[in-house]
Amino acid sequence: MRRRRLAPVLCAILAAGVAGCEGEQSALWLRGAEAERIGLLFWVTTAFLALVLVATVVAGWLAVRGSPKIRSAIADDRFVIGAGLFFPMISLAALLVWSLTVMAQRPVATDAPFAVRVVGEQWWWRVIYRLPDGTEFESANELRIPVGRPVTLTLESADVIHSFWVPNLAGKVDMIPGRANRLTLEALEAGVSRGQCAEYCGGAHALMAFHVAALDEGDFARWLAAERRPARAGDAGGAVLFRQFGCGACHRVRGMPGAAGRIGPDLTHVGSRRAIGAATLPNGAEAIARWIAENQHIKPDNRMPAYRILSPAELRRLADFLADLT
Numbered sequence: 001m002r003r004r005r006l007a008p009v010l011c012a013i014l015a016a017g018v019a020g021c022e023g024e025q026s027a028l029w030l031r032g033a034e035a036e037r038i039g040l041l042f043w044v045t046t047a048f049l050a051l052v053l054v055a056t057v058v059a060g061w062l063a064v065r066g067s068p069k070i071r072s073a074i075a076d077d078r079f080v081i082g083a084g085l086f087f088p089m090i091s092l093a094a095l096l097v098w099s100l101t102v103m104a105q106r107p108v109a110t111d112a113p114f115a116v117r118v119v120g121e122q123w124w125w126r127v128i129y130r131l132p133d134g135t136e137f138e139s140a141n142e143l144r145i146p147v148g149r150p151v152t153l154t155l156e157s158a159d160v161i162h163s164f165w166v167p168n169l170a171g172k173v174d175m176i177p178g179r180a181n182r183l184t185l186e187a188l189e190a191g192v193s194r195g196q197c198a199e200y201c202g203g204a205h206a207l208m209a210f211h212v213a214a215l216d217e218g219d220f221a222r223w224l225a226a227e228r229r230p231a232r233a234g235d236a237g238g239a240v241l242f243r244q245f246g247c248g249a250c251h252r253v254r255g256m257p258g259a260a261g262r263i264g265p266d267l268t269h270v271g272s273r274r275a276i277g278a279a280t281l282p283n284g285a286e287a288i289a290r291w292i293a294e295n296q297h298i299k300p301d302n303r304m305p306a307y308r309i310l311s312p313a314e315l316r317r318l319a320d321f322l323a324d325l326t
């Protein structure tokens with residue numbers, strides 16, 4: 001009876017564990033070349049150590065419960081020295097050499113379609129694309145890459161140490177002030193992965209996430225062509241509010257006079273991004289309105305003042321204007 005009740009419980013635990021592998025932020029859902037390499041190291045090491053654990057438990061059990069013959073064999077010097085000294089020395093040395101070889105095979109991007117700099121800022125990510133013709137444009141909290149093409153990122157920081165980690169795609173790399181670290185991302189399938197700052201960087205650190213969208217070649221080319229264009233003209237009334245409330249002092253909207261700020265995210269195509277506030281809120285006019293008025297409540301400590309002075313009609317107009325910047 002007890003056994004029968006145990007089975008479904010065990011199945012449920014196992015299912016929950018396996019379901020956990022498929023998360024957009026899981027290190028076990030391998031969707032990038034770097035992540036596959038790390039996954040291989042993880043699984044081989046884990047399998048080896050699991051075997052050693054089982055062998056140790058069995059040997060321990062036999063040493064207590066085994067027949068006298070087995071017990072004396074286990075107590076024999078040859079077994080103790082062989083299994084206790086030589087086996088760990090040889091197997092761990094082999095594992096070390098193998099893992100160093102795997103770690104040395106870092107992919108490098110050769111014919112990348114563009115260069116990307118990602119700058120960690122308290123508490124969001126500035127993403128700067130540079131095309132082969134020298135054009136540069138900025139986005140924030142979202143990185144788009146073509147599937148199957150390795151892209152090398154330059155990782156920097158504008159203030160304190162942050163850490164760039166998209167577990168689906170690659171390992172963790174610190175962003176250190178005054179240094180440029182490199183990381184090559186290669187997505188093996190189309191889809192969206194989530195990343196998170198992995199080094200405590202102050203107040204809103206826990207709300208400093210981002211997305212990496214891997215797009216098929218055609219979708220990527222279309223997005224790139226749209227993204228490099230300046231902002232569409234949009235609703236004139238919304239643009240007036242944007243200027244009137246001084247948003248342009250901190251935010252850039254390419255093509256809009258008086259909007260060349262560098263303190264906050266570039267908003268040229270903010271409407272086409274998945275989320276705002278460094279993946280804190282799913283994007284949309286309503287979310288943008290909430291963000292403008294209540295951002296200090298939504299993301300305490302962030303570096304944008306909350307605008308409680310806008311009337312509901314002004315707030316809606318300004319938010320619609322921004323959501324339309326696709």
Ligand SMILES: [Cu+2]
Binds near residue numbers: 198200201
């Ligand atoms: Cu952080």
